[in-house]
Amino acid sequence: MLADSPAHTSTFANESDIVLHARLKALYYGKFLALRQIDLPIYKNTITAFIGPSGCGKSSLLRCFNRLNDLIPGTRLEGQVFFQNTDIYHPEIDPIALRACIGMVFQRPNPFPKSIYENVSFAPRIQLFEGLLDEHVEQALRRAYLWDEVKDKLQESALDLSGGQQQRLCIARALAANPEVILMDEPCSALDPLATRLIEELMIDLKQQHTIVIVTHNMHQAARISDMAAFFNLEMQEGSRTGELVEYDHTHVIFDHPQNEITRQYVEGRFG
Ligand SMILES: Nc1ncnc2c1ncn2[C@@H]1O[C@H](COP(=O)(O)OP(=O)(O)OP(=O)(O)O)[C@@H](O)[C@H]1O
Numbered sequence: 525m526l527a528d529s530p531a532h533t534s535t536f537a538n539e540s541d542i543v544l545h546a547r548l549k550a551l552y553y554g555k556f557l558a559l560r561q562i563d564l565p566i567y568k569n570t571i572t573a574f575i576g577p578s579g580c581g582k583s584s585l586l587r588c589f590n591r592l593n594d595l596i597p598g599t600r601l602e603g604q605v606f607f608q609n610t611d612i613y614h615p616e617i618d619p620i621a622l623r624a625c626i627g628m629v630f631q632r633p634n635p636f637p638k639s640i641y642e643n644v645s646f647a648p649r650i651q652l653f654e655g656l657l658d659e660h661v662e663q664a665l666r667r668a669y670l671w672d673e674v675k676d677k678l679q680e681s682a683l684d685l686s687g688g689q690q691q692r693l694c695i696a697r698a699l700a701a702n703p704e705v706i707l708m709d710e711p712c713s714a715l716d717p718l719a720t721r722l723i724e725e726l727m728i729d730l731k732q733q734h735t736i737v738i739v740t741h742n743m744h745q746a747a748r749i750s751d752m753a754a755f756f757n758l759e760m761q762e763g764s765r766t767g768e769l770v771e772y773d774h775t776h777v778i779f780d781h782p783q784n785e786i787t788r789q790y791v792e793g794r795f796g
Pocket residue numbers: 553556558576577578579580581582583584585596739767
């Protein structure tokens with residue numbers, strides 16, 4: 525697998541374990557080349573961490589996986605991104621349906637200004653969910669480690685929850701859509717250490733049933749929770765600093781035995 529990708533040194537055994545696969549030639553914002561030559565498979569039921577210095581394109585790549593970059597005018601992707609062997613940029617793919625399968629949690633908790641219940645029931649309602657909605661909402665809140673804290677105030681505003689609770693609510697909202705993959709863009713950067721630890725435990729729990737991709741600046745977090753780690757860096761291309769994938773491997777390899785000297789310097793905190 526990926527013999528053409530020098531950045532990728534060892535792999536999981538089975539190609540059928542690949543859920544997502546980015547094969548990008550380039551990602552542009554207008555004329556600005558943000559990312560180039562990315563060949564990156566994401567494996568089922570793992571946590572994959574994207575690490576690297578600011579501006580190297582981690583969030584941009586994350587957004588390619590559920591076509592959130594489509595919403596940014598002037599964005600142009602050359603290449604393909606496969607989800608379960610289907611190119612998600614094919615004209616027949618409905619990006620809204622895709623985003624139910626590939627959910628996203630952002631840096632700042634962003635609950636809707638509605639009740640806790642309405643937040644979690646939002647996606648199933650749109651999906652015309654036919655089961656027992658109350659039970660579905662409870663299940664999602666339980667899976668996000670939030671049920672006990674909110675079960676008596678489901679009709680209260682989500683905005684009255686603490687930051688950590690809001691972030692778990694956003695995870696519950698994503699879970700209620702039954703996603704295969706959950707993308708997380710620095711989900712703990714606005715949270716205190718206790719709230720962070722809870723979300724980390726939650727992620728480890730969730731990977732039993734979902735595949736998780738996380739962007740993080742926190743090297744300890746990447747080392748603690750991820751199975752695979754992708755290190756990106758910036759190189760001069762077409763007159764600007766462009767993100768490139770330097771090395772992708774099992775997290776313990778990236779942190780303990782990286783193949784690339786730049787990766788070593790970054791994970792040891794010697795640049796970035
Ligand atoms: N909407 C946008 N329009 C134009 N340029 C953008 C846009 N979003 C990101 N960029 C540019 O693309 C490059 C990659 O940005 P991106 O946010 O993906 O990097 P990152 O590695 O996630 O950074 P950070 O770690 O600081 O969040 C940067 O040069 C950034 O300025």
